[in-house]
Amino acid sequence: MLFNSFEFVIFFSIVFFIYYKSYDNLKFQNILLLVSSYVFYGWWDWRFLSLIFISSISDYLIGKAIDDNDNDKQRKRLLILSLFINLGILGFFKYYNFFTESFTDFTALFGFEANPFLLNIILPVGISFYTFQTMSYTIDIYRKKMHANKNLLEFMTFVSFFPQLVAGPIERASHLLPQFGKKRKFDAYEFKEGAKQSLWGLFKKIVVADNCAYYANQIFENSDAYPGSVLAIGVLLFAFQIYGDFSGYSDIAIGISRMMGIDLMQNFKSPYLAENIQDFWRRWHISLSTWFRDYVYIPLGGSQVDSSFKRSLNIIITFTVSGFWHGANWTFVIWGALHSLFYFIQTAYSRNLKTVKILPANVVKVFNILITFLAVTFAWIFFRAASFSHALNYISEIASSTILINPISYFKDMGSSIQPVIIVISLIYLSVFEISNRDASYSFQVGHYKTPIKVLIYCSLLLALIFFRATHGPIDFIYFQF
Incomplete structure (x- = not known):
């Protein structure tokens, strides 16, 4: 159900x-x-x-x-x-x-x-x-x-x-x-707030995730048939698919629970706006990352061990086990291990950045968010690929010269001409709320708007659910398989 x-x-x-x-x-x-x-x-x-x-x-x-x-x-x-x-x-x-x-x-x-x-x-x-x-x-x-x-x-x-x-x-x-x-x-107030969060979660799932999934699934399942430019877009689409899908589920779950007088913890906090890998895991699947912190990383000694080697080993073990938790496939293990590698690179980068103060702080912040997003998106290739060899072939094709081929004609052959427009509009809509509520309790806060604007926002979400839902029908939530 x-x-x-x-x-x-x-x-x-x-x-x-x-x-x-x-x-x-x-x-x-x-x-x-x-x-x-x-x-x-x-x-x-x-x-x-x-x-x-x-x-x-x-x-x-x-x-x-x-x-x-x-x-x-x-x-x-x-x-x-x-x-x-x-x-x-x-x-x-x-x-x-x-x-x-x-x-x-x-x-x-x-x-x-x-x-x-x-x-x-x-x-x-x-x-x-x-x-x-x-x-x-x-x-x-x-x-x-x-x-x-x-x-x-x-x-x-x-x-x-x-x-x-x-x-x-x-x-x-x-x-x-x-x-x-x-x-x-x-409680009328809790019911209203829960309903709003559930509505936002349904938008993420039905409009964002399911529409992105339509193309992401075709591209990954037939990656040999597409040039690097299409494959690169396919990874980006999967990045937003899995975020809309999983955070959408969490929003609906939290919203439904709130309507019933039960409080659940926040599980996502604009993770694609993280400034580094450590920050990403403070924002992505928070309930799992804190679980591994408290029951794996800290019991291993965490950062309190007496050598840098042991600290590094604890980080590698925690990320790798976290990847293995996601599924019985070496691709998930590699995905987790990649995040530990990114963590070490980030640590070295941050240490050296402190000695260089050439660019304004806001420019550095945007740059860090962009680099973190690209690193996370790259790792998603292993998460989504059917096998390790599939992931390597996928990366190899993106890195080839075919990345310069115009991808528009390929997307026209995959689906309707209106669906890419729906995806672009929905991602812009999603991004606006993610950016404006980056550190809020959840990413759909409209209390500061005047009533007519609020009504317009709610109506636009309802209309999007009716008219912009994926034509191929509902898709199972990705994390049901874990």
Whole structure:
């Protein structure tokens, strides 16, 4: 069930009506959210509801056991059990075939021929998101940063809360879980703000991402048929596709939750306006980057280790594991490793820049934003490519002389003549709000405009959703595959 589908509109309308009709009964509200979340997730494949149930029950019981235990060794064993269950489920469904095939390819280098036992495994939607969410819960209890929740209903609702279940934000229990223990009444202001953010998210997904996807998919899937100029535009289109797609999902999830009286963390903050790679990861998929900071980078020693080599190694490990989290393909690992390389280049560049003060600060800022965007966009090639060789061929073609070929005729053959115009207009519209709200709580703030201007903005978004939606129909959100 997609946010941008008619089925979801009906589903949410029914849930929302019953939800606030029972505002004086907290237990019923939570039961409704839990059942609704299971229906929402089971819409894809009801069989995988068992995985959410296992994660919920096991971490609820283990969390209580850790919290009630004063023996450090036993607490550590319980934490290891929780990690084994969660990572075991994630590893089996997401990485079993990847590791099996990689091991077979490795042994073949030494002349051994293996017959791997591969499984026809369907990847459960959103498994990486809710697994990390429950893992952080038991880790925080083990670290004594919070106490275990004693209410099973509240905990199961926290794990399966449908707006952010399949693609985040990855919430911390300390922030989201207590909210299910408080009564939630209808708030007109919160409803209005949530509706506005959901509208902006739908615009990003339906108008920006899906229209960009129409061309980006054709170009990447048939890259041998196009010159370098078209391939270069294809990368740019994918950069805006994945941003509009993923940040659009987060905006809708946060907006829907806000309409229901639940606060979710900000997940995107104009990342393409970042001034360096470190700044980019403070703005892109914030819930994941902070997760890896708190549960991977800092436990490794972070920047507090006693040698520059160890600090560098911690950064490489964190970025690489983050890339591997995205999918069972070496292209994702390389994508993560590239970001660590960019980080080191940025660090050296920033250190040297301090000694050179020739250009005005604003010029340097714009230059840094441009360079960071180009670096991030280059790395997207590996993220989107089907394989490592595909990525290399794609880059090689862009670097060739065919980059000078006029791409207009190729785009005319790919689709309608109006669709590129729609993309350009929508990207300008997107950029205006991104720039004006670069450091706001979310990128769609119109409170400073007069009422007629606000009405014009809202109407333009609604009209865009009606008339500028991609003609090939709704497309699944990219991050559902992770």
